[in-house]
Amino acid sequence: MTQKFEIEMLPVLDTNYAIFVKCRTTGKVAMVDAPDDDKIFAFLEQKQWRPSLVLVTHRHWDHVDGLEKVKDRYNPLIVVPEAEKDQISPHNETISPGAILPFGAGHFTVLSTPGHTSGHIAYYLQEQPTLFAGDALFSIGCGRMFDGPADAMWEGLKELRRLPDETTLYCGHEYTRDNVNFALSLTPEHQALRQHLQWVEERRAQNQPTLPSTLGFEKANNPFLRADDPEVAKAVGQHGAPKAEVFAAIRKAKDQF
Template sequence: MIEIHQFPCLADNYGYLVHDGASGETVCIDTPDADRYLAEAAARGWRITQIWNTHWHADHAGGNAAVKDATGCTITAPAGDAAKIAGVDRTADQGDTVTLGEHVAQVLAVGGHTLGHVAYHLPDAGAAFVGDALFALGCGRMFEGTPVQFWTSLSRLKALPPETLVYCAHEYTASNARFALHADPDNAALAAYAGEVTARRAQDLPTVPSPLVRELATNPFLRADDPALQSRWGGGDAVATFAALRAAKDSFR
C-alpha cells in the first residue's frame, strides 16, 4: 500500500513523502525544506530512502544535501538539470523509470519551466508529481524553455489517465483561477471550480491535488488546442495560443 503525505512548507510550497508499507521505503518528492521533511518522516516512523527531484530550483532541491546527510538516501534528479543539483546518484529522463519498493514510476520529460524538468507518474498510487510544470488551473513560468517545448511537455501530462491526481508543488490555485477566468470567461466548469477554490482557501484548506480530468476541462494552459481559446487568444495553433496565454499570465495583475 502506498501512502502519500502532503504538508505545507516554506511560504507556499507543498512537501510530499511517499511511503511504501511493504518495503518500508519512503521517497521525498523534492526537498524545499530539509528540516520539515525529516520531522514529518520521523513523526510517522518512516525511513527516508530516496529523493526524486523534479528540477533544480532551490525551493525544490535545496534540502538535498541535508536530507542525504541525515538519512543516507539516494537522489534521482533530471538529467538536464543534474549539474545544478547537489548529491545526485542517478539521473533520469523521458522514458526512464524509478521504483519505490515494487512500485514503478514513469519519468516524463516536462521541460519549459526549466530545461530539464521532469515529472514522476506513479500509476499504483494514481498520482503524478509534476513540480512546477503544471499547477491547478495554471502552469509554471517559462524561465528556460520555449513554447514548443512547454506545450510538448503539457501534452505528455494531458495524455495521462484522466483519473490521475496531479500533485503540484505550490498553492497558487486562487491566483491561477483569477487568470483562468480572464482567459476563458465562458467556461461554466471553470466558474464552478473557481468558486470551490475560493471557498477552500477561505478555510485555509489545500486545493491540491487536483484530478487531471478537471484540469483538462478548466485549465487554459492545457486547453491551448481548443478552438474557442485559439479564437479568443489568436495564433491559430496550440503552440502559438499557449505562448499567448503564458505571456498574458506573466503580466496579469
C-alpha cells in the same frame, strides 16, 4: 479499499508543497523534491518515516536546497534530471525521460516536461495512477516559462494530458486561486471554473490546500492544457494559430495578469 501507496503533502516555505510517498507493502518512503524547511523533518519524525529515495523534478532552489540536510539525516538515493545534474547537489543518480524507476512494490515513469526549466522532469506512479508534476503543471495553471521554448513546453504538457483522467495530480506549489482567476479572465462563462473558484476561496480561507487535483479535471478546465481548444485560442487573440503559439500567448497573458 486501502491504496497500495500512502501519499502525503506538506505545505512548506511560502507556497511550496513537499510530497511523500510510502509503499504500504514494503514500508519504503520516497519524497518528491526537497525544499529547505525544518517542517519536513518534524513531519517525517512524527510519521516515523525515513525516505530511501528523493525524486527531484528540477534545479530551482525551492525544490533542492534541502537535499544536503535530507542526505545527512537519511542518506537516501537522490535522483535528479540528467540535463540539470551540474546544478543540483548532492545527488547519487541521474535520470532521463523514458526511464522507469522501481520503488517498493511499484514503479515511477519519468516524463519529459521542459519549459519551466529546460531539464524539468515529472514522475508518474504507474501502479496507483499519480502524477508528481513539480512546477511543470499546477492546478489550473502551469509553471512560468523560464527556459522554454514554448513548443517543447506544450509538447510536455500534451504528454501529461495523455495520462488517464483518474490520475491524481500533485504539484510543487499552491497557486490555484491565482490560476483560476486568470483562467476566468480568459473564459468568464466557464461554469466549472466559477464553481471551482468558490471552493478554492473557501479552502484557502481555512488555510487548506486545493490539491491534489485530477488530470480529468485539469484537462477539462486548465487553459494551459487547452491551447488547442478554439475557445481558449480565441480568448488570447490566436484563433487558428499554431497550437504552440497559442500556448505561448496564454503563458504570456498569465505573466502579465
